[in-house]
Amino acid sequence: MSSPKTSSKTRPALIVAGVAVAAALAALASYTATRPAGPSAAGSSAVAEVTADPASGVYPELEKYARRDASDRLALGRADAPVVLVEYADFKCGYCGKFARDTEPVLVKKYVENGTLRIEWRNFPIFGEESEAVARASWAAGEQGRFWQFHKAAYADGAKEKGFGKERLRALAAEAGVPDLARFAKDSEGEAAREAVRKDQEQGYALGATSTPSFLVNGRPIAGAQPLETFTEAIEAAADAARTSGKAGR
Numbered sequence: 001m002s003s004p005k006t007s008s009k010t011r012p013a014l015i016v017a018g019v020a021v022a023a024a025l026a027a028l029a030s031y032t033a034t035r036p037a038g039p040s041a042a043g044s045s046a047v048a049e050v051t052a053d054p055a056s057g058v059y060p061e062l063e064k065y066a067r068r069d070a071s072d073r074l075a076l077g078r079a080d081a082p083v084v085l086v087e088y089a090d091f092k093c094g095y096c097g098k099f100a101r102d103t104e105p106v107l108v109k110k111y112v113e114n115g116t117l118r119i120e121w122r123n124f125p126i127f128g129e130e131s132e133a134v135a136r137a138s139w140a141a142g143e144q145g146r147f148w149q150f151h152k153a154a155y156a157d158g159a160k161e162k163g164f165g166k167e168r169l170r171a172l173a174a175e176a177g178v179p180d181l182a183r184f185a186k187d188s189e190g191e192a193a194r195e196a197v198r199k200d201q202e203q204g205y206a207l208g209a210t211s212t213p214s215f216l217v218n219g220r221p222i223a224g225a226q227p228l229e230t231f232t233e234a235i236e237a238a239a240d241a242a243r244t245s246g247k248a249g250r
Helices: 021-034 060-065 094-112 129-143 147-154 166-175 181-189 191-207 228-245
Strands: 083-089 117-123 214-217 220-223
Touching: 060 191, 060 214, 083 094, 083 191, 083 228, 094 117, 094 228, 117 129, 117 191, 129 147, 129 166, 129 181, 129 191, 147 166, 166 181, 181 191, 191 214, 214 228, 220 228
Parallel strands: 083 117
Antiparallel strands: 083 214, 214 220
16 A cells, blocks of 8 residues: 655645544544555555454445446446445555556456446545646546546556656557547646546545555445455445345445
C-alpha cells in the first residue's frame, strides 16, 4: 500500500458527509487495524482480517459510499449488483498497479460477469501534480467511453516509470482507443474533470483513507493490495449477506 511522500496541499479535515462521526471513526480504526506495516507486508495474507462472517468488520453506514449510478463511466458491472467494491487508487501507486494487473481481472471474470459484483473507481491522487493530471486524464477518457482501456494502459507493467506528462497522457489515450484526442486534452484540463477528481478525493478523505489502494466491499474496509483470497472472501460474504437480507439483485 502506498502513502504520499510529500503533501502538495494541506489535507482537508476528516469530512463526514452523510456519515455519522462514530461510523467514520470506526472505519478509520478498521483501516489502522488492517494497514500493512510497510511495503514488505503488503500482500501478506496475515494483514487483513477478513472472514466468512458476513457481519465481521462491516459498517453499514459505509455502504452509502457506493453510488450505484448506471451512467457512471468509471464503473464496471450492474448498478443493482448485490456487492459493490469501491476502489480508491492513484495511477502512480505501484501496489494499485499490482491489484489492477493481478487481482482485478480475476474479480471481473469471476464476479462482475455473472452480475454479483460492481466495481466503482474513485480517483484518489496523493503523489502530487502528475497524479492529479493522470486522474483527470482517466476521467476525460471515460467521457468518451474508454476509461477502463485507459486504466489498463496506465497500469501496464512499466507504465508509471515513464511518467504522466502531457505527451505521455496523450499516448496512453491513443493506446486506449480514445477517438477524439483534441477533446480528450481539453476535457483533461477542464473544470468538470477537476471537480470529478476533487469529489472522489473528498470521499476518500471522509472515509479516513490516507494511502492507496483502499477499498470498501459493501461497507467493509480493506486496505492495501491484499491477496486475491482476501477479496474473494469479502465478496462472497457480502453476497451471502445480501441474499439473506433480500437485497441481492436489487
